[in-house]
Structure formats: structure tokens, C-alpha cells
Amino acid sequence: MHYVQVKGILSAKNGMNLYRGCSHGCIYCDSRSSCYQMPHAFEDIEVKQNALVLLEEALRRKRKKCMIGTGSMTDPYIPLETELGSVRQAMELVYKYGCGFTVLTKSDRILRDLDLLQKINASAKCVVQMTLTTYDEELCKKIEPYVSTTRERFEALKQLRDAGIPTVVWLAPILPFINDTEANLRGILDYCIEAGVYGIICFGMGLTLRDGNREYFYQQLDRHFP
Template sequence: MHYVKSKSILSQKNGMNLYRGCSHGCIYCDSRSKIYGMEHKFEDIEVKENSLDLLKKELKKRPKAMIGTGSMTDPYIPLEKNLKYVRKSLELVYDYGFGFTCITKSDLILRDLDLLKKINERSKAVVQMTLTTADEELCRILEPNVCTTERRVEVLKTLDEAGIPTVVWLCPILPYINDTEDNVNSILDYCIESNVKGIFCHEMGLTLRKGNREYFYSKLDEHFPGLKDRYIRQFGNSYSIPSPNNKGLMKIFKRRTKENGILNNFNEIFEYLHDFPQKSYQTKLI
């Protein structure tokens, strides 16, 4: 872990990353890609030490909207347990009457359930959770340093009971690893049981580019001997790595989400996540 001073914290679309880098160890993580220009080791988390001051200044002057985090770095990495940057940002989001959404794989988010409920009562809070495999042992290989799928589903159910809407990212689906009907159906069962609002799944597959490709292939050699060579023969250096089962699996995905009233269209889900409700609220100015 190391600290840096940041010049800004919110993007034009109100996204933020309080940390840079991650320690979850997911073998497929796109954020390792060289295109993002990270100049430090991925597991050496960059902490934006002035992020909360910057956020406070931005929230004072921006129109009310949904504040999002987690697109590049899971905000609930282990060091958040002590640093509490996410929790403190949630307090600011609540104080200034904004909404909040984040993407995570961690059950640490339940620590902040009290604030999520307060934000949701005043405006809107949505939690997005990534689910890749229903196989617990496989999950420990694909995402070794974060809670497994069964625990994430418990989190989704707890959030639902608390009235917090949820969205699931059903991705990535890795060719010849978790691209089976049993896996996709099991994850969809979890989503239905948890009453999720929507599920993101553009297609069954993953993306690889310089940086994350090399890391992914090293993990294939470690856990799935011989599979790297099959990827290289079939996909070369392609960015998009579709599952050969994509067509059939997407039919299952679309049919079952439609039958259960779950949003499955990317644009509709993004619109839902960015839509800030015009509720009556009073902000606590600081």
C-alpha cells in the first residue's frame, strides 16, 4: 500500500476510485491491462489520501446524481476494513443528498448496510455484485482472495431483505472452465432467489489484452495445464474471447431473465443505475 495525492476524484459521469490496484487476485482481471497506465505493482494498492476532501468539494457544487465506484478497483478490498475511505465517502454521499452504487465481490459491504439503507431511504442505493461460478472450489481458484459465491449470494439476500436493490454481473464466463449450462443456470437460480433487479451479461466469454492476458495465462498454466495452448490456438491475440457455447448459454440467460422479470438489457440497466430519483430530502450542509 502507498499513498498519493490526487488532482480529482469524480469523473464527468460521477464515477470515482478511492483506491487503485486490487488484492482479490481474480485471475481474469481486466484492470491489470497495460492500457490503464498503472505504474506500480497491481497488488500494491494506491490510496488517494486526499480523496475524501476532493469528494466533499465536488458534492457541494455538483447537481444531485448517483455516485458510482468499483469499475476499476473493488472498493471493498481488505485494507478498506481499517482505512474506511468507502464508509466515509458514503457518509458524505448521504449528507449531501446524493445516491450511490458500487460493484464489489466482497461481503465487507455489509459493514456499511446502515448507511446504504439511509441513502436508499433518502434517494437511492444499488449494490452490484459479480458472480462467475456456482462451484465453490472453482471460485477459490478464479477469485482466490475474496469471499466465494455462496457468501455473495447471502449478501444479496441480506441486501434484498433490507430493501436495497441489487444488480449482478454474470461475467466473465471463461471458455472451457465455467461456460456450462449447469453453471449459468445455477447462477441464475441464485439471482432469482435473491430477487435481483437486473443481470449484466453482454455475452458468454471474457476479454484479454496486454497485461491481463499474461497474468491470466500464467494462472491457466498453474491451475489448468494445457488450456493456455488451446486458448492461443483458438483465439490468438484477440481482445474478445467468446465461449464456443455462447449462443446456447445466451438463449438460456435471456429466456430465464425474461420469465422472472429481471432486467437483462445493458442500456436499460445502465439507465436504471444512473437514474437519480426526485425524492424529497433535506441535505446536511457541512
């Protein structure tokens, strides 16, 4: 982990990443691609030290309420979040300024913030997006080794449903000869039905295989699927 000072926190579409890099170890992660110009080891998490100050300044200037999103580049609920609490503090600011919130994660750590999710959803709107790639728990441990298992994410989706939080599942990526079986897809879809998700997204379905993404993915294929 290391700290940096940044010039801005919100993108033009009101997305933010409080961290850069990730420790979940997903073998297919596009955020490893060289085009994102990450100047440090991917597992050496970059913490944007002044992010919360910048976020409050940006929210204070907003003339219209909007949805603030996080999780597009780095899963916000990496283990480090348990220690630092940056995401929770950001959510508190989102609630304070009356904006909505959407988050994409693969971790059941999000349940720590269930109270805030409910408060935001009651005052504006809140949507939790959860990635599910495999119904097979053993396969999950190979392709997403350091994140909540699919079963744990499914249980989290049910708790979010019971709390009145709208949920969406990202069914991606589909990896040829690994998780593209009918049994796997039906298993995930059954989870989605039981959890009452509002929708399913298949974002391109496969991988970009850009520089950085490609090399790491092929290394992990050699390791786990020789």
C-alpha cells in the first residue's frame, strides 16, 4: 500500500475509484492492462489520500443531484477497505449531499455498509452490482482466488434484496472451456432468480486481451489449466 495526492476524484460521468490496484487476484482482470498506465505493481494498492476532500468539494458544487458510482477499475471492497474505511466515508458524503450511489463489487464485505445503502436508497437511489462468473465453488477459487466465493456473494445478494436494495448481476467474463458450460450458466441464472436481481449484464462477455491483461491471463491459464 502507498499513498498519493490526486488532482480530481470524479470522472465526467460521476464515477470514482478511491484505490488503484487490487488484491483479489482475478485471473481475467482488465484493469491490469497497460493502457491504464498504472506505474506500480498491481497488488501494491494506491490510496488516494485526498480523495474524500475532493469528493466533498465536487458534491458541494453539484447543481443537480446525480448517481455517484464506484468499482469500475478497482473493487472498492478489497481487504484494505476494512482497515481504512474510505468507501464508507465516501458513501456518508454521498448521503449528506443527497446523491444516489451505485457500486460494483465481488465482495460480501459490502454488507458492512448495509445501513448506509438503505439510507441512500431511501433518500435518493442505491443500486448494488455484483459480478458472478461461476457456479462451481472450486473453479471460483481458481479464477477469483482472494475474493468472496460465488455462494457468499449469492447470500449477500439475498440480504441486499431483503433490505430493499436493488441489485444487478454482471455475468462476465465468459471464458472458453472454463466457465462457458450450460450447467454453469444455469446455476448462476438460478442464483439470480432466487436473489431477485433486477437485471443481468453481459459486458462484452469475453476479455479484451490487451497488453498486461493478456500476459497475466495466459500465465494463470498455464498455472491452473495446463
